[in-house]
Amino acid sequence: MLEINPERFHETFEQYSEVGGTANGGLDRLALSATDGEIRDKFVSDLEALGLSVRIDELGNIFGRRSGADQSANPILIGSHLDSQPSGGRYDGQLGVLTALETIRVFENLDIETQRPIEIVNWTNEEGSRFKPALMGSGAWVGIHDVDEILSTTDEQGTSVEDALTQIGYDGESPCNPNQIPHAYLELHVEQGPVLEECGREIGIVEGILGMAWLEATIYGEADHAGPSPMHTRSDSLVAAADVITGIRRLSNHLADDVVTTVGELTIEPNSVNVIPSKASFTIDLRSYDYDVVTRGIDQIEAELSSACTREGTEYDLEELWRIPHTEFSQQICNSLETVADELGLSHERMIGGAGHDASYLADVTQTGLVFVHSVDGKTHNEQEFTQWDDAVAGAEVFANTVLKLANSEETSQ
């Protein structure tokens, strides 16, 4: 079995974590920000040092290609994302990219020639925090989004994706689509949930991902002075929103076992201490493996909005920002991962992931696998996110050995 170099892997991880590193040990590396530009430069220079052929596509997705014995064979694509949440952790995305990088370094050191080429990728804007939608680069690459529409999408300051790419020098020329459909896509990620911790196993073999919807609700009330306006004359958008948020929290209790609901963004206007809020806007994130449950959940959210607004004399809009069905990953790759983990003497658990990953979109075009490693307390999107280095190393060894198998596999089908 291949062994990775744990010290080199860790040293690289520490170097990457300094770019956009926060005082509390997290990362602030929003997609296409200056720090995202800086980490991309480092990544490209690391790829070039390995002799990989680097290309940047129109949306800034970065690919590095290592030749195979059969250059015309469909490549194995491996990677993840280097962008982070505004107060995110160091492992989310970055660990997957660096596991792929370490894998290629091991192949180089051992002079391994694989049958198929291997391509490493850093996907643009996985997080969706600055620009929406999330999984932007991979979604456009597989054809879910129109590239021109994505380029003209703006952040809250009105900066477009196109301008942000130009500002950091990642407005690449390669078309944003697969010139060769990969033979397989493999990604490693921190679990970001409690399953591995609760079952006490080392490797998560992900069979699928929850389906999800992102909605935006806006409630329209009437601004008025907080003093002389009697309670019975008010139409307070925030009181109605609070009512809906409480209802959304309860939804997950009766829709289905695996349903999670979150209101993550909320802003009110005019946001002044002695003025009744005239407008409250908030997002709703709703997930379940059963896509019918997601659809039913949306209906129930609308019912909550409607009754809260009737009570408070307010009006509302409900907009669907994004919806993605549940993903099923390749059972063949799940089996390979399981075999490799067994050969390495590592315990493993098959599971369903709660978070969207670039792998979800890749599963639309090729056989795809996703490996999870343990996150302590399941904490993520948080500066306290933490993975024991031994767990990262275990994951990387499962990953590298599985990539080697895939890269020498002779099936011509995807």
Next chain:
Amino acid sequence: MLEINPERFHETFEQYSEVGGTANGGLDRLALSATDGEIRDKFVSDLEALGLSVRIDELGNIFGRRSGADQSANPILIGSHLDSQPSGGRYDGQLGVLTALETIRVFENLDIETQRPIEIVNWTNEEGSRFKPALMGSGAWVGIHDVDEILSTTDEQGTSVEDALTQIGYDGESPCNPNQIPHAYLELHVEQGPVLEECGREIGIVEGILGMAWLEATIYGEADHAGPSPMHTRSDSLVAAADVITGIRRLSNHLADDVVTTVGELTIEPNSVNVIPSKASFTIDLRSYDYDVVTRGIDQIEAELSSACTREGTEYDLEELWRIPHTEFSQQICNSLETVADELGLSHERMIGGAGHDASYLADVTQTGLVFVHSVDGKTHNEQEFTQWDDAVAGAEVFANTVLKLANSEETSQ
């Protein structure tokens, strides 16, 4: 009886409304902003055109003095404020300043010499929207606030009151305190509530103002990913805040008849669609004429916070930003206003005001009166705020005639 000039009064009102006027017919003239600077310049030039002696104090309060026959007599102080809410109306504050200005114009036109000097004032930052606390200029002038502390107070961008005053050229030299305690203070304001509309009368004679408290609550939860975090592991600061906001809305139902409660400001962190909010901060505005009820209300808000945070596994802080007891105005001035209104054939109603006014602080140092005119639908702090011009004229005539009486009154007491 004195008559004011309705056309001149209206024309002046329209001119003043252009400075910081919004597309929807409201005002955006935050305290010490560039537009506040512009309207102050216009006001000072109007005072100088009347031959008044203008002085600016350390907090930018603008005074214009008209001599009286007895220069050593304590003056009558009249005025209000020219700053507005971010999306405020044209009448709130501005109508009171321009009623005072029109009063002095009438006196000038008719060559009336009063016994006492008359001073007109524009108080700095009545609204408290950009800089807290509200009623800043009048509060410091009567000695409730320390001038140096106020000067170093900052807005959300970190700009201090001192720097903001310098930027618009209103960092005056006159000390911010009464060099002569006024014999009386009189202010006219739009009602901002429904009482005059409901009783169908023209003039509100305000006997007092609700006591109030401004609080800021902060709830600390834990950021985590909206997907893979099961509901039972969450500590969601926004869910807890929604629970408290619902509780605060109910508070007013059982504390006392006249209680009003408002959550006007709310911000959450990190405010990202797929991250459980780690921090939610919101303000609470609580008012009642019975100050014991305000105190009891604060205790109940703390109880709501405590139980919501226990349910959600979150922590909280509750800070008191500002508290002001209820105000009782001079019964003698109420009687004068009533007599004048009767003499003018105008209907009137004695009432308690819900909003804080500069008059509330002035009542601490001298006999004070407050006249309300009708606001349509009671709407205020809102671009739709509207007062029929006939109502404004009626108020101004009551105001001017009462000022004349006060300015010729011979009592030496305050």
